[in-house]
Amino acid sequence: MTREVRPEHETHAAPDAAMPVTFDDLFGWVHPAAGRRGVLLCGACGFEQMAAHRPWRALADRLAAAGCPTLRFDYPGEGNSGDPAEVRVSANVAAIRRAMRFLRETTGVTEIALVGLRLGANLALLAAQEESVDRLVLLAPAATGRAYLREMRLRARTVGGVAEGAVPKADPDGLSVGGFRIDAAFLTDVGALDAGAITRAPAPRTLLLAPETRTLAGRLTALGSAVETGPLPGLPLLIGDPIFAEVPEADFNRITAFATDGVTIAGPAIPLDLSPAHLVGPGWSEAPARFQPDLFGISCTPRRQDPGAPTVVFVSTGMTVHSGWGRQTTTLARRLAVDGIPSFRFDLAGIGDSGGRSDGRRPPYAPDGFADVGRALDHLAEVRGPIVLMGNCSGAHAAFQALCRDARVDGALLINPYCFDWDPDQDVDAVIRQTFGSTGTYAALLKRGATWRRLLRGEIHVRAIGATLAKRGLDAAVRRLRRLVNPISPGGSVARRVARLRRRGAEIRVVYSAGDPGLAALHRYLGCAPGRADRRLGAPVAIVPEVDHNFSSATAQALLGHHLRDLLTAVQEARATRTEAHKPVETDSRATVLASLA
Template sequence: MMHAPPPPHPSPVEAEPVVVDGLFGWFSPGTARRGVILCGATGFEQLSAHRPWRDLAGRIAATGCATLRFDYPGEGDSTDAGAGTLEAWLGAIRRAVRVLREEAGATEVVLVGLRLGGTLAALAAEEGGIDRLALLAPCRTGRGYLREMKLRAPAVNQLSDGTVPTEPPGHLSLGGFPIGPDLAADLARIDLASATMRPAPEILILGAETDALAKRYAALGAHVTSGALPGLAQLVGNPLFSETPEAAFADVVGFATAGALPRPTAAPPVASPAKLAGDGWLEEAVRFGPGLFGVHARPAGSATGAPTILFVAAGLSAHSGWGRQATRMARALAAEGVPSLRMDLAGIGDSADRPGGASPLFSPDTLHDFRHALDYLEARGAGRVVLVGSCSGAYAAFQAAWRDPRVAGALLANLYCFDWHPEDDVDAVVRQTVGSAATYAALLRHGSTWRRLLTGQVGVRAIGRVLLRRGLRLADRRLKALFRPRPAGGSVLRRIGTMRKRGAHLRLVYTAGDPGLPALRRHVGRTPERAARRLGAPVAIVAGTDHNLSTPAAQAELTQILNDLVAVVAGRP
């Protein structure tokens, strides 16, 4: 397939959050007879593709087709029923099809699947009833998918010292998302080329090495269009560097919506409030401020007087967090009587774009987002609020914490810096703070680099030049900092003192060797004892984990620190 320059696409249509049988999703009713279901990738790849995938759904909805995207069980904001099983994932697609046909009134259904989601979409379509099927870089075999994940895991999971954590026998994880032995066994049995019936009359396949699958579907009687998918690595490689493959998405929109006929009557809404319930917790999708989105978790039982936790994910990860950390922590806290709000800053996840498409990383504008979130919580009776953030999210949380008296505490993980200057290079800092920046971030932008990394062809001299440039940039930043005006609120210690005087509590957590530790020593204390006196609590240094604290042991330690902070803020011994 030849990719023509993508035409200007219609303005995306605002979707509404819905919950269907424990699945959290976003739905646009549309005006056409056709409905389109987006079957996203899974785990780390979907976390990376979240924002572009949301945009694709909006573009399809803008054509008038009813559109539904959703989180699989055990992922994003869905419940954990059947989490991490092939049957549960296929059942989710079946439920989505039922919703479009029976509740939204669609007479035609299109499945659009990305990566393993494309594999799942193809398997679900083999059961019949699908009119069109679009597969973006589908995994033809489950064994092939598992091999890819094993190859990518060392770069994604790399620890701060350059080593890779040891996985239990039979287990594999990528970016904190696990693939257990039972799921791996189910996936290993998949081979789409063994299909005995066409999954749909019309099929679009984009990606490398898809000829065999395209020929198989054509032999079964399907009309198959195939082509390349340039930009795949940038789409699913890392949330920080995710980019939209414009040409491929234009092909998908055209294929999914071609020939869709208008409905004779208005499409009914999907009557499903965006509320979820689990073991001891209740959740509701909420909007507040100028287009901000979050998930408000509450205890299912009576209130305990605990503070409310406000989670802000690291970097450009959606509100569920790296490895789904925020979702898991929020539900565990709610079951123990602690409410929370996990939010997307503007330009991240499911919140609205920032003006001009600006990046939210280390931006002073995020203060407005925090203010709107605190206003929302205050209007709903929340008293004391504890902020939880990591990396750039920790920076934004610190700036809000010392300014707003409604903040009673903050847990900041891997805080890179206490202050940011507009002249600083965000991209350079991001690549330094991400543990795999010298490898993974680079390979995302250049497919040839990816192949060289996976085959062990790594240029040592090139790495040395990267490290030298990094050192020179660091020296240049420190020199410029000497001539900058003092930040609002005075020195870092003065602002920490401002928080402590009003009774707020601050906890800092770092992974061993994290690039943010020099700023801690420079501004707070060069010895652990001095830093502890000034902060009012010791700084926790977590060994054997990555920048995102993805390992189970690191998550357990972080959870314990947060529980202790909650107890202190609540006045419990």
């Protein structure tokens, strides 16, 4: 009989009790509780887990609140975990087994329940073939690896593009989904998976939630497992898109009830005595950090560091967790550390592993998003070298706002900023969705023969399209007129603030993918004439052809790394010039004067 799960139970662990941990080159979070059954969350892989990150954390909180110590972790080569020489399915299964042992050793649990999502469900199924598991929850596992890869190839064509920008190109040597690259060896491993090929019951009791359950449920039952089945209507909310990801309440309630049914509560939760989380790699070391009010980040420190080296602060993009789109931020941070450059990647409030926003709104383009950047700088108060911000899209917006307001920032790399000031009269969700149906989309469609044929047959309603575009243009014009009377920013126009930043000595670099919607804001506020924006910014605006909005490919990421290093060099030179200009200089009369910049 399934017991009712009551959120107000006295043995609940508070969500903020979750503790970052490292073990066997893996990074994870322990959510303490007093029960004797532990739950290990085996997440999805790549883009799907990036989308599911925050709801997945909410599930861990919910399970711990119901009395089960819970561990969630990053697979090798994902999130904040170490970088293996090669990613293989066998290594991920071995990581699950290591995580099971770690959960037992640190919390003292006597039972283990595995909860696997998508490919993580297939990995959990394999791990349960090798090591004893008391309960198993499978959430939309792939019937076969080949079916999963067909779905991923379809998603690869649709994730990461925008209306006017390029879509991610196909990877000739692997598969890239949302910037997450799957190499040939892992593709081969996944292609060989077959959920129905298991030879023993993975657990005495199994919960299988998926669009289709009959085949796998029959196999599990035949092997002796008591199987409960059902649909998973909330799956799109979990893995669809990180910006619109939500907690599927009904699904999570059922998972929690199954995983915690009959759990034994030994008493009040005992505080865990865990060593500080710390991960070391070739030329770098990383440590997690909590800072006020409830923010989380990872500092990446070079093995040998010049005290005057610049520090890069990565600002969250959209709802993407601090490891970055395609895990690019983690990768870039570690490469910078090898070159002696420290960095700090963190989640704005409401994103990833930071606490929620008090106003409950989505974090992208929040009017106070820059304040979280300031709190990160407060945490880095002991840094003596220059500080440089780097952000993409909404992260670029927050970085620009922080650069304008905080004199501690010496420079910023702004990638595809959609706007420099967000109009509070605009709805964030609506703008994001409209980006996929803007003027450029219709213009591109009209170049296709099939579209012309539909137009001639009357299947495309031109008047409706025209009315929609006209309304958008009118709304934009009204907003601009309103802002002339009541500006969004108290600092004056974008051009004036940029001029003020340059007088302060700050360095700004702006990079766009060709055709990105944000180019309209650049031209509107910094000039349409050739070279006008370049002169105002003090450096050429880089417009990169044939890359998607998120610069997903390895080549595009290498290009961003090049632009960042150029910016770091410029910032160091500018600071050296200011320092030299302010040095005491002895005159002929032995009086000391202070030289300064003109």
